[in-house]
Each structure stands twice: as C-alpha cells, then as structure tokens.
Amino acid sequence: xxxxxxxxxxxxxxxxxxxxxxxxxxxxxxxxxxxxxxxxxxxxxxxxxxxxxxxxxxxxxxxxxxxxxxxxxxxxxxxxxxxxxxxxxxxxxxxxxxxxxxxxxxxxxxxxxxxxxxxxxxxxxxxxxxxxxxxxxxxxxxxxxxxxxxxxxxxxxxxxxxxxxxxxxxxxxxxxxxxxxxxxxxxxxxxxxxxxxxxxxxxxxxxxxxxxxxxxxxxxxxxxxxxxxxxxxxxxxxxxxxxxxxxxxxxxxxxxxxxxxxxxxxxx
Numbered sequence: 646x647x648x649x650x651x652x653x654x655x656x657x658x659x660x661x662x663x664x665x666x667x668x669x670x671x672x673x674x675x676x677x678x679x680x681x682x683x684x685x686x687x688x689x690x691x692x693x694x695x696x697x698x699x700x701x702x703x704x705x706x707x708x709x710x711x712x713x714x715x716x717x718x719x720x721x722x723x724x725x726x727x728x729x730x731x732x733x734x735x736x737x738x739x740x741x742x743x744x745x746x747x748x749x750x751x752x753x754x755x756x757x758x759x760x761x762x763x764x765x766x767x768x769x770x771x772x773x774x775x776x777x778x779x780x781x782x783x784x785x786x787x788x789x790x791x792x793x794x795x796x797x798x799x800x801x802x803x804x805x806x807x808x809x810x811x812x813x814x815x816x817x818x819x820x821x822x823x824x825x826x827x828x829x830x831x832x833x834x835x836x837x838x839x840x841x842x843x844x845x846x847x848x849x850x851x852x853x854x855x856x857x858x859x860x861x862x863x864x865x866x867x868x869x870x871x872x873x874x875x876x877x878x879x880x881x882x883x884x885x886x887x888x889x890x891x892x893x894x895x896x897x898x899x900x901x902x903x904x905x906x907x908x909x910x911x912x913x
Contacts, residue, residue, distance in 0.1 A: 664688055665696035667745075669706060669716050671738045676713040685738055728791045729756070729775050729784075731768040739852035740771050747870065747891055748773035751884070754780055754871040756794065757848075758804040760812075767805035767867070769795045783838050793837040803832035803845035804867045811847050811864040831885040836871055844881060845869040846888045868892060 668685035669677065683693040697714055700706035706716050740757060747755045757771035774780065784790050799805035810826040813819050819827070826832045832845045848866040870884055 665693055666700060666705070667741065668738070669700075669714065671741055674715075676709040676715040679712045679714065682714060729769050729772050729795050731770060731795055733768065733770075737771065737851060741773070743852050743868070743891065744771050744773035747868065747888060750887060750891070751870055756804065756843075756869045756871070757866055758808070758845075758869065759866040760799060760805070760808050765799050766796055767799050767801075767808065770866075783841075787838045790837040802836070803834040803843040804869045806834065807832040807845040807847050807867045808864050829885070830889065833881055835874065838871070840874050841871050842874045843869045844872050844884045844888070846885060846892060848892055 664686040665682065665688075668682050671685065672681065679690075679693070679697075682697070683690055686693055688696075697706065697708075701708055701714075704717060706714050708714055744755045744757055752774075754772065754774040754777075756769055756775075758767040758769050760767050793801070797805065799809045806823070807826055807830075810819075810823040810832070813823060813827075830847060832843075834843055835841075836843045845867045846869075847864045848868055849864055851865060868888055870888065872880075872884060
C-alpha cells in the first residue's frame with residue numbers, strides 16, 4: 646500500500662519531468678534562451694539540459710540555434726487549451742502552478758478568470774487539465790461552450806459573479822444573490838457544458854504578484870473548478886474549502902517572498 650510519502654515523491658518526480666515543458670509553454674511562442682528557461686524551473690542546469698534534449702528527441706521542441714529552444718507548433722497548439730484562453734492572456738508561471746495544484750488535487754478542469762472593467766466581462770487567462778481528450782470532446786459537442794467559458798458578461802455565471810459580488814462597493818445596494826456570494830466567498834452555477842457546473846472563489850492577488858503593505862487588496866480574478874452538475878451540499882463546501890485554502894497558501898507564499906526580498910533594503 647502506497648504511503649503519503651510515496652505519493653508526494655511520485656508527484657515531485659512528475660513535476661520535475663514536466664517543469665521544462667511547462668516553462669516553455671508559459672514563456673510562449675518563439676525561441677527562448679537556455680538561462681531564461683532554466684530560471685523558471687528551479688532545477689539544476691544539467692537536469693534542464695537533459696529535459697530539453699528529451700523534448701527535442703521526442704519532437705516536442707527544437708534547438709533553433711546555440712543555447713536557444715522553442716516548442717514545435719503542434720506542441721504549442723495543444724497548450725492553447727482548446728481555445729479557452731483569451732488572446733490577451735499573458736502566461737503567468739506562479740498562477741499556472743496554483744491551477745496545476747488544484748487540478749491534481751481535484752482531478753477536474755480548473756480555470757482562472759480576470760475581468761475587463763471597460764466591458765464588464767470576465768476573461769479566461771489560465772487553465773489546467775483542459776487539454777485532456779475527454780474534455781476537448783465535451784467542448785466540441787457543446788455548441789458555444791468554448792466561447793462562453795473564454796469570455797462572457799460578469800453576471801452570467803459563477804466565475805464572474807464571485808468577482809462582481811466583491812467589486813460592488815459595500816455602501817451600494819447589493820442584490821441578494823451577490824450579498825450571499827460575498828458572505829460565502831464562493832459561487833456556484835451551471836456551466837456552458839451540459840452536465841457540469843462551476844464552483845468559483847475570488848482571488849485578491851495573483852500568485853507571485855507583490856503585496857502592498859497595509860493595503861486591503863481588491864478582487865482581481867476568480868478560480869473555478871468544473872464539477873459534475875449534481876455537486877451540492879457537503880461536496881460543494883469541500884470544493885470551496887479546498888480552493889480557498891490553496892488560494893490563501895499561494896498568496897501567503899507571495900507575501901513571505903516579498904517580505905524576505907525587502908529585508909536587505911530595510912537593513913541598509
């Protein structure tokens with residue numbers, strides 16, 4: 646019987662295996678310098694070179710010139726998450742790590758949305774688990790699902806509503822549903838894919854973004870899990886609690902890193 650230590654070791658090994666590929670995916674199109682790739686992996690240079698060599702042999706990446714690598718077009722196409730990501734999305738490594746953690750813990754597709762103040766829309770800027778064959782098949786069978794999950798009015802479903810509930814001023818009249826969402830810090834609604842629903846929580850700072858000392862951060866995004874439509878009660882609370890705890894851990898680590906990085910300047 647496998648122990649939790651065995652599971653953690655297997656997860657760490659898997660993460661190392663895909664760290665270089667994830668770095669290239671997050672860096673985006675074009676050739677990237679070896680040092681830039683290595684800096685995003687937290688691995689030794691020798692290990693990064695070995696992984697890059699394996700990607701080249703597998704036909705997933707090419708070495709364009711000495712010290713530069715880029716993903717093959719077919720690999721990059723897979724990473725676009727079946728068109729879910731908004732064209733304006735900028736790859737965010739720390740945010741992607743948060744999504745990956747939630748995906749591994751729930752075995753569900755996880756989405757990251759932010760909002761456009763000028764249009765009042767929510768925009769999908771990150772995803773984990775969205776390239777699986779089964780999920781892509783469901784997307785293809787649900788007319789308009791890709792477009793709706795990628796971009797929609799804030800008041801359409803859970804990802805937008807959980808942001809909208811926290812964006813409305815506390816001094817302004819608030820709809821009952823938004824007041825309830827703000828109190829629970831979680832929203833739940835049907836998804837664009839038949840048989841599935843969205844469970845969403847707010848994100849007050851993207852992981853890796855610096856914290857402003859003494860400032861109460863506003864909501865900047867929402868994280869959602871695509872759950873079976875019949876999810877309710879204890880299961881719904883469990884999803885919400887898991888996402889809240891993971892989001893808090895990710896943002897707290899950002900605070901710690903920011904404070905540690907600031908310490909030398911204070912000492913000076």
